[in-house]
Amino acid sequence: MxxxxxxxxxxxxxxxxxxxxxxxxxxxxxxxxxxxxxxxxxxxxxxxxxxxxxxxxxxxxxxKEALVFDEDTDQEARLLAAVRERPDGRSIPAALREHALGHRMTAPGGDARFVAFSQLVNSTPALRDYAHAMWLRHTDALAAVIAEESGRPADDPACAALAHFALEAPRTARGHDDPRTAITRAFALLENGWQGLDGDG
The missing domain is CATH 1.10.10.60 (Homeodomain-like)
Incomplete structure (x- = not known):
């Protein structure tokens, strides 16, 4: 066209x-x-x-901080698509876990430029705080999609809570020797609850 x-x-x-x-x-x-x-x-x-x-x-x-983060709209679109387009049988927490694990920060063998970018953000408090606040701005949109996909009311606090905690979960990978395991562990809590975590009483 x-x-x-x-x-x-x-x-x-x-x-x-x-x-x-x-x-x-x-x-x-x-x-x-x-x-x-x-x-x-x-x-x-x-x-x-x-x-x-x-x-x-x-x-x-x-x-000035915004100069470092130029893909906010694209990131939200990919985040929401992870829930809407998840395979049959995959739960919403599992879809969000896979989305988090697919991020270049946690994927093995990330390119050198992105590694340098991540180091820049993590070593600069102003950028780290801005990135966190920017990421959490997606909470409402994600909560709405979770409610829509699960057939729950739009104002269901459980949907808002899942959205918030799912967006917070990747922070557990920061500074961790094994970021993928850290993220997987965090999402296991969202999927199964505290009692569902092996070895925890």
């Missing part, structure tokens, strides 16, 4: 240009942060590296 057929040529071109500018800014910021450290890099330096004005930079990224 062509842009002419959809009648969206001007908007499509404009959106593509905006997306390219946003990506150039984010790429320049991450490169500088990885080279010199988050605190050592200023906004003007990033704008210069991306060949944009600081005004343009702030139109795309209202705060």
């Amino acid at each position: 062509t842009h002419t057929e959809t009648g969206s040529a001007p908007m499509g071109r404009r959106e593509r240009k905006k997306a390219a500018t946003r990506r150039a800014i984010a790429d320049a910021a991450l490169r500088l942060f990885l080279e010199r450290g988050y605190e050592a890099v200023g906004i003007r330096e990033i704008a210069d590296a991306a060949d944009v004005s600081t005004t343009t930079l702030f139109k795309h990224f209202p705060v």
Whole structure:
């Protein structure tokens, strides 16, 4: 289907240009942060590296921390799809566990650039706190999908609790020698309850 057929040529071109500018800014910021450290890099330096004005930079990224996290919308879409598109017979907690285990942070053999990115975030308190707050913003959307998929009321507190704890669970992997086991253990609690954990009384 062509842009002419959809009648969206001007908007499509404009959106593509905006997306390219946003990506150039984010790429320049991450490169500088990885080279010199988050605190050592200023906004003007990033704008210069991306060949944009600081005004343009702030139109795309209202705060400095946001420069590091450019895939929030995509992350939420993948999170919700993990629940909606789970295979027959797979529980919602199990689907969320598999989604968490599929993240590059916990997958074995992650690429060097992402390892460096993770180290940057985990070693910078401002980025670590921002990432956590940003991730928890998906709680309401995830709770709604859980309620929808399980046939429960939209305001069911159990759905909200499962959404919240499922989003918190990956934090148990931070600094753990075996992040996959840490995450699996956390989701076993969500799936089976405390009494269902082997060896716990």
